[in-house]
Amino acid sequence: MPARRINFYLNTSDRLRSLTRDAQRNAGLHQVLVDTAPPELTQACCVKQLRDGTLTLLAENAAIAAKLKQLAARLLVAYQKQRCEVTSIRIEVQVRVAADAPPPARVPKRLSIETIENLDKLAGQLDDSPLKQALTTLAGRQRARK
Numbered sequence: 001m002p003a004r005r006i007n008f009y010l011n012t013s014d015r016l017r018s019l020t021r022d023a024q025r026n027a028g029l030h031q032v033l034v035d036t037a038p039p040e041l042t043q044a045c046c047v048k049q050l051r052d053g054t055l056t057l058l059a060e061n062a063a064i065a066a067k068l069k070q071l072a073a074r075l076l077v078a079y080q081k082q083r084c085e086v087t088s089i090r091i092e093v094q095v096r097v098a099a100d101a102p103p104p105a106r107v108p109k110r111l112s113i114e115t116i117e118n119l120d121k122l123a124g125q126l127d128d129s130p131l132k133q134a135l136t137t138l139a140g141r142q143r144a145r146k
Contacts (some may be wrong), residue, residue: 022049029055029084036078036139041067053087058094065091111142 002084010020037045044064048056058066068075072089079086111119116139125134 001072025050032078032082036075037071053085054090055086056090056092058092060096062093065093110145
């Protein structure tokens, strides 16, 4: 079977064609949002849909939604300059799923007595250097924990 471009598959059915067209339109609408609003704001919002001339934007929290409402008139003018069929802007808050809990704090591993003695031996064989000092310090700290 020959390799085909993704557009071939996206254009095989009416539903996929419609979905592709909507996704491309939303990407264009989002680009106008990115070009018009401050970057800090656009990182926390996105275009949901355009239906019957009403553009729906999703904000991560109420503060972002409030700022978007302040910018709504400016955004509307920007969309109309791009000949988008936007007559009003609606803003919804959609909180993202909370991130997983941070990983537990690392528990420092302890070296065995034999390993500590080997570090001491190795440090004894070295000339004065940062490596010798680091090995001596490591062995001393580990010995203090035991």
